[in-house]
Amino acid sequence: MLALLGAMALVLVAGAPWVLPAAAGGTNLESPRDVEVYIVDDSFILKWNRGSESLSNVTFSVDYQIPEMDDWTELPGCQYITSTQCDFSSLQLNVYDELKLRIRAEKGNNTSPWYEVDSFIPFHKAQIGPPEVHLEAEDKAIIINISPPGTKDGVMWAMDSSSFIYNLVIWKNSSPAEERTETVYPTDKIYKLSPETTYCLKVKARLRMQRKVGLYSPVYCINTTVENKLPPPENIQIDGNNQNYILKWDYKYENLTFQAQWLHAYLKKIPGKHADKWKQIPDCENVKTTQCVFPQSVFSRGIYFIRVQASNGNSTSLWSEEKKFDTEIQTIILPPVINLKPVNDSLRVYIGAPKESENKSVDEDYPLIYEIIFWENTSNIQNKIVEKKTDFTFRNLKPLTVYCVRARALIHYEKWNKSSGFSDTVCEKTKPGNTSKTLLIIAVICAVLLSIPVVVYVVKVVLRCVKYVFFPSSKPPSAVDECFSEHLLKNLLLSTSAEQIERCFIIENTNAIAAVEETNDVDEDYKKYNSQTSQDSGNYSNEEDNSGSGISEELLLQETL
């Protein structure tokens, strides 16, 4: 019973959302179906299909809501319309804010339930429309001028006007299958064409790194002109050299003058004509040779385009291809300096900076990597490795073999492949094999050799000591003998009389024991001289109170002998 009630409650709760809207609107009319928003550039169109009833007198109304609004607002131009689409481009919306739309059908007093379109951001939903293209033909090139998609005052791409890049597809009218695709700037030129030919092209815009690709423009066709008498210069090269740049080009004919111009590369990114922004390169006006030299100070750090034109006084050639010129790339990289150090069975390689680096050396910002070629001197096989570190080791090499190394620096950077020349070849011989073992053996032998005299000495000392203790000699030392022999005997015998006491000081380095005698004369200072050597086994101490006993022991010894 309870379960049944629970189930019924569940059904009611689940059913409520279904029930309520039907109660709000009419029960007959169905909401429009297949509602879609189509946004191309600044045109906003809502399209839908009628419900299953294909009745006349059914009108539709659309409401919209943007974040600033609390409630739905009627969409102007889309109220009670009979058609199944509505254009609301005139509504000045913020294309980056979320937009909500809802639509319903009406017939008389009946209204269908509202159908809500999932909220969306117009910018995300928008499709890039076809761009507008203007063409101008030369003999072997076509100048193109592309206006960004959308209208000039359009809102949709207002923030992206300089972010578009364009994909161009071009083909000869006579052979449509052979197409060429190129990525072009808004103002650009297509080169390498044949004169007096009809070319057709189409362009689409793209937002770099965003998931938006536009629609293709309509196809435009144009004829290239008759070949010009004076061809444009070709093969422009720029090289840096100390304080100057050298601009070189090729030209078929002789006895002509040339001039060169430059343009900031960033201008190409901005749509619009930049024909007037080209500037003359000083020292490259009316030059008679196919090269000109100008100081590096002319170009501050940046990216430029350079073009060259020939002239024979009467007429001028067309401009050459525009050569992109990045001042950063012109830096010269000097070859590195290599140091080799043999370590056991390896060879340690140190790559150092070149000795003299020019003022305009590569910024620390652009890291270098090194291409290292190394080979055994006797063989022809060369190993090539690429290494980022400047300190590394070649391991597991053959001992006592000569290996050679040379290297060059490369700019580790996507943009360009610039490398230095190769460094000098450095060769080094590896150390003999098992050197560690050999060293160990040598060390042990040395140790042994060194220790022998030490051991001998120690043994000698010990033996002497032992001999002294256990096998003492029967004679007293000679010095003591002289001193003690008479005086001490006299003392023993005449110990009570104190008059004739002679003080006897014996100081001897090796075998002495100091004799200290006290006199009865209290006024006199008595000095003690105590000396002990290591050979005395400590029976005799330095202290005064013991000295007496020390002497008595000696006397005892004397007596026993």
Added chain:
Amino acid sequence: MALPVSVLLALVMLCSSPACPLGCDLPLSHGNQEAFTLLSQMERISIRSCLKDRADFRFPQMLVDGHQLEKTQAAAVVHETLQQIFRLFSTSGSPAAWDDTLLDQFLVGLYQQLDDLETCLGKETKVQQSPLGSENSRLAVKRYFHRISLYLKEKEYSACAWEVVSVEIRRCFLFMNKLTGKLSK
């Protein structure tokens, strides 16, 4: 709808992991510093005389919390910001009082940074189209610059309005510095 979203999310997750690093070893902070300096040099009127024209452009929170962005998102934000600054200063409306040479240098610097970034990131986007996170980040940056553009239009591109904008853009460069630091790791 759910499936593509989950795929995109997976891509975002994948590219946040160390398995998918951005190989951009770019000296971008160098460029930011230069651009900042040039903007400061271009100042013609002291901002103190333009205090009444101050406005809150609601700087996008994500630039402030830059350290929370994934690498691809950070790259997208930097790219979009640089693009927008380039557009802002290259289209008509820049005050005539500004030094042409400095403005040129400023645009040249921006172009170079963009070129570098696009060359580097261009390789990445071949692998996957920009994930959802990046799209939303870009949108936030666009909205912010949209507010700046509307402000300039409203103030009829007055000199004071431009100074206010110049200060705001300098703030952008400061925050971008933090983001570019993240990119070059």
